[in-house]
Amino acid sequence: MFSYIVKRLQMLGALFKGKGVSKNVHEENTKIPLKKNYKGNKEDIENVLDKNYDLVVKEFYIQGEEKNKAFVAYISNIVDEKVINDNILKPLLDRNRAYEEKELDLSFIEKSVISTVNSEKISDLNQVVENILNGETALFYSNYNEALTLDTRNIKGRDIEKPETETVIRGPKESFNEGLGENIALLRRVIKNPNLKLESYSLGTQTKTEVVVAYMEGIADKEVVEEVQKRICDIDIDAVLESGYIEEFIEDAPFSPFPTVGNTEKPDKLAANLLEGRVGILLDGTPFVLYVPYLFVETFMSSEDYYTRYTYATALRGIRLIALLITVILPGFYVSMVSFHPEMIPKELAISIAVASEGVPFPTFIEVLAFGLIFEILREAGIRMPSNVGSAVSIVGALILGEAAIQAGVVGAPVVIITALTAISGFAVPTQLDALTMLRIPFILAAIVMGLPGVLTVFNFTIIYLCTLRSFGVPYFSPVGPLSLYGFKDLIIRAPWWFMYRRPELIAKENKNRQPFGQRPKPDDDN
Structure with a gap:
């Protein structure tokens, strides 16, 4: 019994150290030779x-x-x-x-x-x-x-369609599908270069799922490539049915709400990430492709930013940043201002909130938490229902419940507005929506206990925590922490292409220049 407990503790220790406890996927099974008979x-x-x-x-x-x-x-x-x-x-x-x-x-x-x-x-x-x-x-x-x-393979799959989760107005509208061969063909159509390397692995003792690691030789950091290969080889599981299985085995911070492994269903986005020095992981049977390292700043980015005018793309990134702050902080900020600091609210606004909340039997924080939960239930129901009725149910349900709750005096109109604005803002940053939804709760709880100082304290701890995360050795909060001035050319500000002549410094360790310097268009003096 004692030896069994020691063995389990050793396995847990190896897991927390990120070393893995499983055998290599290339370990050969027992061979059974064919007969001449x-x-x-x-x-x-x-x-x-x-x-x-x-x-x-x-x-x-x-x-x-x-x-x-x-x-x-x-x-x-x-x-x-x-x-x-x-x-x-x-x-x-x-x-x-x-x-x-x-x-x-x-x-x-x-x-x-x-x-x-x-x-x-x-x-x-x-x-x-x-x-x-x-x-x-x-x-x-x-x-x-x-x-x-x-x-002689002829496995029928879904046709190439528009992406469901990453819609764009301008740019390629093709998405990966469930066929690994077709996905590789889509990637090779974008990158016609012999330096694009594709290495195959087989995962799942029962499913034998084919996994392909893609990277650009001469651009990607060799240490990152080797680390990706090692972590994939350490996976020992009976079935791999979707890329989410692999993501949970290879991520740097498995208990963090923030994702440290990116995913996409757009071939052009994957190609752009590979050309910056990242490593892609394609899996047979799913349209979602993983890539690493993944940084927090990608929350504000969209592939369409690089196809439209850089001035407009910069404005959109600013809007996404504001939306992120709203979806995380606004509920807690509202609770702290109404419950602890009403003197900081303008007089006319304070009177309007008081009149709208008159007769409501619950404290403000109960209203915010309860109505936020109701909205999440409606959102989940809309996603799980058939597509032709799901959106109608979620929208109509929110309108009817909100109006009925106000008229019944169960919740105040300001809380309905706050909840709706918080939820809508979250959809502007879909890559971090799950993490941000969970992060609202600590802000609300801190606002209940300490008011506005509590909200600011949680915000500071969140920034510090983001600075401690890593994604395959790359600081998760870069180029903000650690500070990289060149990285600000593609942060909130999307600089023009002729000015972004270098790849991200902390990702591409080799061949850092993507183009010659000084290609700014020179207008004709006669015009």
């Missing part, structure tokens, strides 16, 4: 994939010769059977005089008979089965202890 291999495949109605095992004679026994095995729902018939079976079944004098072995069949793009000879039964489950077709030939796996 034709029937033995067929029985092994059928036994391993037993009770799968979509398993197809087709026996045939190559060139019609009974001595040339062979069979193919594949999963019918995830392959292109036309490719199998036209490019594999037909060339093997047809008599061809050019092949009559040749010795038919797997190498000759692979190079001269069949016409699929990708093929591989494998001698391990487990690897053959894994390839079959990935949509490949396995060809077994008599008297050979190897199988030829051929790429």
